[in-house]
Amino acid sequence: MAQQSLTAAVRAGASDAAQRIAKHLSPAVAKSSDFIAERAQGTYVYTTDGQKHLDMAAGIGVESTGHCHPRVVKAIQEQAAQFIHAQQNIFASNVAQVGLLDRLLKIVPPSLTRFFFANSGSEAVDNAIKVARAHTKRQNIICFENSFHGRTFGAMALTTSKTYYRQGFAPLMPQVVVAPYPYCLHCKVRAAHPEGDSWYKVQPNVSPYDPYSARTCCNGPVESLKWILKQQSAPSETAAIIVEPIMGEGGFLTPPPSFLPALRKICDEHGIVLIIDEVQSGVARTGKWWGHQHVSGEAVEPDIMIFAKGIASGFPFAGLATRDNMFDGLALGTMGGTYGAAPLACATANATLDVIEDENLLQNSTDRGRQLVEGILRMTDKYPIIDVRGRGLMCAVEFGGHDGGLSASPGIAAAITKAAGKRNMLLLVAGARESVRFLPPLTVSEGEIAEALSIFGDCLEEVFGISHMEAASA
DSSP states (O other), X not given: OOHHHHHXXXXXXXXXXXXXXXXXXXXXXXOSOOOOEEEEEBTEEEETTSOEEEESSHHHHTOTTOBTOHHHHHHHHHHHHHOSOOOTTTSSOOHHHHHHHHHHHHHSOTTOOEEEEESSHHHHHHHHHHHHHHHHTOOEEEEETTXXXXXXXXXXXXXXXXXXXXXXXXXXXXXXXXXXXXXXXGOHHHHHSTTGGGTOOSSTTSTTSOOGGGOOOOOHHHHHHHHHHHHTSOGGGEEEEEEOSSOTTTTOOOOOTTHHHHHHHHHXXXXXXXXXXXXXXXXXXXXXSSTHHHHOSSOOOOSEEEEOGGGGTTSSOEEEEEOTTTTTTSOTTSSOOSSTTOHHHHHHHHHHHHHHHHTTHHHHHHHHHHHHHHHHHTTTTTSOEEEEEEETTEEEEEEOOTTSOSOOOTTHHHHHHXXXXXXXXXXXXXXXXXXXXXXXXXXXXXXXXXXXXXXXHHHHHHHTHHHHHHHHHO
């Protein structure tokens, strides 16, 4: 059946389609709406019920160049007509992959010179673990609280942002230790310190607040990590520390500038591999090519860097970049995969990186991110917004209680995303606390951010409204 005929059939039988979805698709996949997507363009998605939705989710940050960018579409069409699948074990490479290597070497940290390509962030995480263990001949992996690294068994064992990602699947991959990640807003030391408020403010990198470089830390998470290496995971048994430079699903937590340098120093002292997971924060999402470049405080480069999501504008593609010697411990044939590095994926990634560079989307991410943050900050006097964090177009809002406390009523974030859905805006929750996240395409315009802010304000008024104003004046 042709696509147009199929679309017409689904539209005509909308109720039947909904029943078939409920009957035949896995109920274990969480759905944030009941819409059936039909087509998309730029920052808007159109559904079979005739509605137009402003997309502030972008497929969880995947649609970096917007939906169906003409240059990306053209690249896919041309590559599909030439070569769809060149399996990586059969050929030395393919033309699109050679082009991608040239592009990646210009944007990854200079010390990362080798690559492995896969299909998803989870798969890339699993392979990063293999590389680290083979390189060090050690087994233990240290991850962090609030982390999300994926749903495959290896990646799931490193995921702690919510219990439901891993509940019921034990025993998980062994030899994993969880360390504290800086969550400065809820830091007990900061709260007890007389000058604690000077350590951390809402979105400290935006005027009139202190610049990010001035932010300090109690160093509790780093001290805890050092004790973990003394009490739970001996350095001689620790293969890697894996960290998101800005937490993704865990709530867009942004660490103090001293944190990543401290991790780099600890890893250097003990021969531990530092893996930086840039699946959500990478590829210009934050206004720099990689999120860790925003929050390192000084030059910090990983031993392994993982990328996925926005690198191919929605086409399944992921990979890892490593230092030159990181693959030396792996025997021939221990890495691979049927679809990894396929020409279609590489061609899409090539077009994506070209669009980001040619259309100056790093600067657009910075500018539109600032516009978004400043607009949200103007709402903090009226609604219980206790934090606005992230970088560029990776922005999260955390809500507190009606009484001014740091704990919101359960379900507040979900209620806000539901209110957004009623107003035809796609928005996602983030983390175990009550937070929502904005992840629009990097091509989003000033007018579209203004539209998103207007809708968001209406959502907050619906969810909080008079009850919050009464509580504030009581």
